[in-house]
Amino acid sequence: MSNGRDKILSRAVKEIEDGMCVNLGIGMPTLIADMIPADVNVMLQSENGLLGIGSYPDADDVDPDLINAGKETVTAKSGASFFDSAESFAMIRGGHIDLAILGGMEVSESGDLANWMIPGKMIKGMGGAMDLVQGAKKIVVIMDHVNKHGESKVKKNCTLPLTGEAVVHILITDMAVFEFTEQGMKLIELQDGVTLEELRNATEATFIVPEQLQ
Amino acid sequence: MSNGRDKILSRAVKEIEDGMCVNLGIGMPTLIADMIPADVNVMLQSENGLLGIGSYPDADDVDPDLINAGKETVTAKSGASFFDSAESFAMIRGGHIDLAILGGMEVSESGDLANWMIPGKMIKGMGGAMDLVQGAKKIVVIMDHVNKHGESKVKKNCTLPLTGEAVVHILITDMAVFEFTEQGMKLIELQDGVTLEELRNATEATFIVPEQLQ
Amino acid sequence: MRKVITSLEEVVKQIQDGSSIVVGGFGLCGIPEHLIMKLQEQGTKDLTIYSNNCGVDEWGLGLLLQNKQIKKMVASYVGENKLFEKQFLNGELEVELVPQGTLAERLRAGGAGIPAFYTSTGVGTEVATGKEHKEFNGKTFIMEEGIVADYAFVKAWKADPFGNLVYRKTARNFNPVVATAGKITIAEVEELVGIGEIEPDEIHTPGVYVQHVFAGKDYEKRIERLTTSKKA
Amino acid sequence: MRKVITSLEEVVKQIQDGSSIVVGGFGLCGIPEHLIMKLQEQGTKDLTIYSNNCGVDEWGLGLLLQNKQIKKMVASYVGENKLFEKQFLNGELEVELVPQGTLAERLRAGGAGIPAFYTSTGVGTEVATGKEHKEFNGKTFIMEEGIVADYAFVKAWKADPFGNLVYRKTARNFNPVVATAGKITIAEVEELVGIGEIEPDEIHTPGVYVQHVFAGKDYEKRIERLTTSKKA
Numbered sequence: 092m093s094n095g096r097d098k099i100l101s102r103a104v105k106e107i108e109d110g111m112c113v114n115l116g117i118g119m120p121t122l123i124a125d126m127i128p129a130d131v132n133v134m135l136q137s138e139n140g141l142l143g144i145g146s147y148p149d150a151d152d153v154d155p156d157l158i159n160a161g162k163e164t165v166t167a168k169s170g171a172s173f174f175d176s177a178e179s180f181a182m183i184r185g186g187h188i189d190l191a192i193l194g195g196m197e198v199s200e201s202g203d204l205a206n207w208m209i210p211g212k213m214i215k216g217m218g219g220a221m222d223l224v225q226g227a228k229k230i231v232v233i234m235d236h237v238n239k240h241g242e243s244k245v246k247k248n249c250t251l252p253l254t255g256e257a258v259v260h261i262l263i264t265d266m267a268v269f270e271f272t273e274q275g276m277k278l279i280e281l282q283d284g285v286t287l288e289e290l291r292n293a294t295e296a297t298f299i300v301p302e303q304l305q
Numbered sequence: 306m307s308n309g310r311d312k313i314l315s316r317a318v319k320e321i322e323d324g325m326c327v328n329l330g331i332g333m334p335t336l337i338a339d340m341i342p343a344d345v346n347v348m349l350q351s352e353n354g355l356l357g358i359g360s361y362p363d364a365d366d367v368d369p370d371l372i373n374a375g376k377e378t379v380t381a382k383s384g385a386s387f388f389d390s391a392e393s394f395a396m397i398r399g400g401h402i403d404l405a406i407l408g409g410m411e412v413s414e415s416g417d418l419a420n421w422m423i424p425g426k427m428i429k430g431m432g433g434a435m436d437l438v439q440g441a442k443k444i445v446v447i448m449d450h451v452n453k454h455g456e457s458k459v460k461k462n463c464t465l466p467l468t469g470e471a472v473v474h475i476l477i478t479d480m481a482v483f484e485f486t487e488q489g490m491k492l493i494e495l496q497d498g499v500t501l502e503e504l505r506n507a508t509e510a511t512f513i514v515p516e517q518l519q
Numbered sequence: 520m521r522k523v524i525t526s527l528e529e530v531v532k533q534i535q536d537g538s539s540i541v542v543g544g545f546g547l548c549g550i551p552e553h554l555i556m557k558l559q560e561q562g563t564k565d566l567t568i569y570s571n572n573c574g575v576d577e578w579g580l581g582l583l584l585q586n587k588q589i590k591k592m593v594a595s596y597v598g599e600n601k602l603f604e605k606q607f608l609n610g611e612l613e614v615e616l617v618p619q620g621t622l623a624e625r626l627r628a629g630g631a632g633i634p635a636f637y638t639s640t641g642v643g644t645e646v647a648t649g650k651e652h653k654e655f656n657g658k659t660f661i662m663e664e665g666i667v668a669d670y671a672f673v674k675a676w677k678a679d680p681f682g683n684l685v686y687r688k689t690a691r692n693f694n695p696v697v698a699t700a701g702k703i704t705i706a707e708v709e710e711l712v713g714i715g716e717i718e719p720d721e722i723h724t725p726g727v728y729v730q731h732v733f734a735g736k737d738y739e740k741r742i743e744r745l746t747t748s749k750k751a
Numbered sequence: 752m753r754k755v756i757t758s759l760e761e762v763v764k765q766i767q768d769g770s771s772i773v774v775g776g777f778g779l780c781g782i783p784e785h786l787i788m789k790l791q792e793q794g795t796k797d798l799t800i801y802s803n804n805c806g807v808d809e810w811g812l813g814l815l816l817q818n819k820q821i822k823k824m825v826a827s828y829v830g831e832n833k834l835f836e837k838q839f840l841n842g843e844l845e846v847e848l849v850p851q852g853t854l855a856e857r858l859r860a861g862g863a864g865i866p867a868f869y870t871s872t873g874v875g876t877e878v879a880t881g882k883e884h885k886e887f888n889g890k891t892f893i894m895e896e897g898i899v900a901d902y903a904f905v906k907a908w909k910a911d912p913f914g915n916l917v918y919r920k921t922a923r924n925f926n927p928v929v930a931t932a933g934k935i936t937i938a939e940v941e942e943l944v945g946i947g948e949i950e951p952d953e954i955h956t957p958g959v960y961v962q963h964v965f966a967g968k969d970y971e972k973r974i975e976r977l978t979t980s981k982k983a
Binding site: 326357386392398400401 | 753859861862863864865911912913915931946947951952954957958959960
Binding site: 351352353354355360361362363364367368369370371372373374375376377378379381387388389390391393394397398417427428429430431432433434435436439440466467468469470471 | 545546547548549571594595596597598599604607614616618619620621622623624626627638639640641642643644645646676686687688689690691692693694695696723740741742743744745746747748749
């Protein structure tokens with residue numbers, strides 16, 4: 092699975108363009124930060140009130156007053172700003188964040204996302220995910236294509252409670268990359284070593300296959 | 306009329322208690338600032354983004370970046386803060402300002418206030434007056450009791466466009482002081498040298514006269 | 520992130536006739552002098568302007584009135600401007616008067632992705648006419664809608680190249696909310712400092728809201744009512 | 752203006768069983784440690800708490816859970832707390848989960864006298880159930896209501912005797928909006944400075960929102976996820 096994760100992350104980082112303000116979700120998306128090329132200048136936003144997340148601190152520089160949304164100690168890069176939670180979500184809800192990359196549990200063919208709750212499991216809460224999927228200009232979801240039982244997480248309809256309806260723009264899995272268009276969910280790339288047939292077998296959702304990938 | 310104005314201002318300043326945050330309207334109310342006793346510690350709010358208005362500056366200290374809501378150059382006292390207009394009206398609308406003292410054109414017996422517009426005259430706009438009358442904890446209106454034609458400005462119903470409906474708590478004129486209660490408009494003081502009969506003759510509104518003033 | 524521009528020309532010339540612009544400032548304090556003058560010079564017409572005031576006859580947004588560039592003005596107080604009255608009475612100028620706090624909140628809401636909110640300001644007055652009324656806890660409120668404009672003109676004191684802004688004293692006023700409410704926000708500032716030179720805890724407007732930064736020279740900062748202490 | 756208190760006792764003892772309290776902080780960062788501990792010590796029960804998180808099992812708001820003082824919790828994320836789950840499943844604890852941005856905005860709205868606003872956050876999800884839906888420009892939004900609580904617990908870095916507050920780094924988080932949303936707001940701070948010692952342009956929370964100021968000692972500032980750079 093580590094190989095799959097690398098594929099996902101390597102592809103996800105390509106969504107980040109020079110000059111963007113980007114929110115990376117907690118968990119796997121956070122790992123993308125370290126992979127951003129040095130010549131791509133971005134400002135990473137943390138919904139607890141920081142625009143311009145820096146690297147993790149040296150042990151000597153740890154500051155309990157400086158954490159990211161995953162509650163990890165971080166640093167602030169040059170040009171960073173701090174602000175309160177209302178301002179932070181004004182940025183997000185108001186469409187000022189260019190891109191959010193979030194983890195997913197299920198994505199449907201109409202771009203619905205479920206990533207906050209599994210009924211019957213411990214309640215945790217949605218945190219800022221519902222705000223991000225509505226507010227950021229572009230929503231990229233990254234997740235494994237199938238669950239540990241081999242079942243497709245790319246669904247006709249989500250079975251888990253939704254985080255947002257028709258909110259995903261790009262879905263990146265370890266098997267493929269999809270774009271959500273007015274015509275429907277559309278395959279835009281196959282990951283290395285994956286055939287279209289393998290993808291079809293592993294995918295519950297119906298998707299459009301452009302000519303050059305057929 | 307200058308004598309009347311002095312009576313109004315002298316009475317109005319008594320509404321200001323130690324520890325209050327107070328907004329003084331443009332025009333006559335602004336004059337109250339200089340009359341606040343030195344041992345009454347208040348913070349004066351200016352809706353353009355200042356809590357803690359100081360005195361007018363010396364000629365050498367004039368700063369075009371530091372004005373009050375009447376666009377006069379002012380200073381900031383020790384402990385003052387600057388903030389943006391949304392924050393300023395969050396304070397006002399949210400009920401965090403203890404007292405607003407505003408000028409009036411007409412006040413009705415149900416506590417309606419008209420103070421922003423005379424139909425047919427030049428349009429100016431309501432500025433922050435409509436927000437203040439809804440938001441501040443206590444609204445004191447100061448005005449001459451009658452207009453230059455000798456007609457009562459204390460009305461059964463306002464004839465001018467309203468600033469707010471049933472918003473006035475205390476009305477101070479050059480003839481009397483009224484309180485607006487659930488029972489109606491109630492006389493609480495006669496200004497020096499004014500008889501109840503004179504007041505009745507000069508007042509269109511119906512008001513309650515408590516026993517001790519009869 | 521090439522936000523710093525050395526001339527306003529290149530940006531202002533993209534503003535089309537019929538555009539909507541939110542403009543910071545209170546009276547003549549904290550107004551984007553250079554942006555207004557450049558827009559006057561360019562002569563862009565049929566503008567819808569949202570700003571607390573409309574300048575005075577010869578300065579600030581009054582310059583655009585003079586030039587008959589404004590089609591509609593949304594403001595809370597326009598009493599300082601004789602041209603304003605004349606154009607309004609002639610039918611050359613549409614006017615929407617908005618209570619000052621409602622105007623500030625509508626700008627903040629627009630910038631924060633909030634399409635509408637409820638306020639008691641204006642209930643029972645002309646301002647409430649035609650607006651949705653709703654009760655909360657036995658009190659009546661009216662619905663007011665957020666404002667998003669094509670452009671935002673902001674004046675700040677200092678900026679860094681990312682567009683982080685700091686304002687000075689009451690020149691802050693509407694500028695921070697205006698900065699959030701433009702699809703394209705242009706900030707003119709008195710001083711451009713290096714990245715990292717503004718303390719992150721002291722930034723008033725994070726650079727995410729700002730698309731272009733211009734360091735203006737020779738600010739006039741006209742004073743509307745010079746008032747000084749009367750010394751004995 | 753006697754806002755400075757030298758003991759939390761006198762103020763916290765006025766908090767009655769059944770009160771509602773908004774509490775600042777994000778995770779364990781910027782939480783009002785001393786106020787929470789004093790409330791735990793006092794044992795006030797049946798509280799409704801609004802806060803982004805509910806601490807961890809042995810710290811922060813988790814202390815009040817431990818003591819079974821919370822009747823209802825309104826939060827956006829409570830995944831760090833095992834006691835929370837247990838009490839919820841037992842039916843001892845009512846829970847309302849609110850999206851983080853909606854929670855922040857509801858607190859700001861409550862403090863700003865705005866009874867309700869519209870947001871697209873939560874549309875099409877469980878969060879929208881039972882809420883008013885409305886369309887603006889062809890998009891659907893839901894109505895969310897402002898929050899005002901009996902008390903607000905705030906943690907700041909510095910205060911002056913008027914209650915002007917400055918926060919430090921991401922310890923700011925919910926604290927400024929929480930400060931506005933309490934009928935009585937109590938701020939605990941690391942340092943109390945003299946009046947006028949905070950630059951007026953750098954104040955984050957104007958003192959008008961704050962009723963009591965307390966300088967706390969020996970802040971623990973526990974770290975939830977210590978993460979450091981991996982040096983070669």
